[in-house]
Amino acid sequence: MEITVNLEKEELLFRKIILETAKSAYHKEICVYTDFLNINEISIFHSMEKELPLLAYSMYGGYEGAERVRICFHGDRTKEHGTIVLQTKEKNEYPIECLRIYPTSEKFARELDHRDYLGAILNVGIERSKLGDILVRGKEAYCYCDALLSEYVKTSLGKVRHNIVRVEVIKPEEVQATTSFKEVTGSVASFRLDSLIALAFRTSRSSITGLIAGEKVFVNARLITSNSYILKPDDIVSVRGFGKFKVKEQGGISKKGRIYATLSIYQ
Structure with a gap:
């Protein structure tokens, strides 16, 4: 029972945040972005579309097909209400950067999984909502994150499990993020x-x-x-x-x- 009540409170808080974010974009006539949303949060967002101001929005997570995405509420009222197709310019304007995390010594490094990288980044004080997808490629990983926090992670993250790592901040478009x-x-x-x-x-x-x-x-x-x-x-x-x-x-x-x-x- 307690878990159910907590989940209901979390959903009510999430709905309130989404509504306030959309209203801010509408009244200020500027683009306002949410944090990264998981699939359940995206579903809740879709269920409340009729409650939101009449303005356009788009979704992007740093690459096509991303599971965790940020919503941009477009304050420009000349845009058509509802989802819009993301143009290259709009993708570049999203406050998202990519962290390339790689071992200092590949020869002695172990291959790690998604959970290893996520846990290490959360341990330096980053909230999950500030992180997008994490793509593991061999002995390195690419993590999409809020652009305001990328430099902090770069200087704070030095180890992922047994691997001593370095972090490089790159633009999302520099990553060949393909889905098989x-x-x-x-x-x-x-x-x-x-x-x-x-x-x-x-x-x-x-x-x-x-x-x-x-x-x-x-x-x-x-x-x-x-x-x-x-x-x-x-x-x-x-x-x-x-x-x-x-x-x-x-x-x-x-x-x-x-x-x-x-x-x-x-x-």
């Missing part, structure tokens, strides 16, 4: 949410029911709690504890009346 996929194909009775999740992660539809009811499934960063929700090509589905996939295409129908589907699983 594994294709999965198969046939399903319909393009229902539970059917395609079962296909993507090679599990049964009955085991998916609890995940959806447990609010662990998001479609295009919106929380979905209906098993029968119908997916369409280009939808992106995130399942906490399992991963993320994109609906690539809907194929023909088999002799038994089943629909062929192709999914791209994020690696």
Whole structure:
């Protein structure tokens, strides 16, 4: 019960912060940015769009396809209300920089994981909301963060687990942030949410029911709690504890009346 109450308080506080941020942009007619938001926070934001002032907004996390993103509320009222396509100029204006974290001696360094880098950065006093995605590449990592804190992390972070490291601050566009996929194909009775999740992660539809009811499934960063929700090509589905996939295409129908589907699983 106590955990539920705390979660409700956190959500109410988050909603208040989003509303105040949007109002600030609207009244001052300037761009105002949120911290980095996780997928649950993005879903809450989408659910409150009707409560917000009529102004445009965009999302960006330092690279295309980033999971943690910052929202920019555009105070320019000449822009069309709702999401806008990010132009290169607007991407560069986001207060986001990238930290390249690499060992001083690659020969003796160990390969580390996402949790190692995140823990080390949090230990120097940085809040999670000030950090975006962390991409691990071999023995080094790229962490997207609030531009105001990049120099502090650079001078404060000297060790990640057993590795002595250096930190270099670079512009997000200097990083070749690419996402790899594994294709999965198969046939399903319909393009229902539970059917395609079962296909993507090679599990049964009955085991998916609890995940959806447990609010662990998001479609295009919106929380979905209906098993029968119908997916369409280009939808992106995130399942906490399992991963993320994109609906690539809907194929023909088999002799038994089943629909062929192709999914791209994020690696």
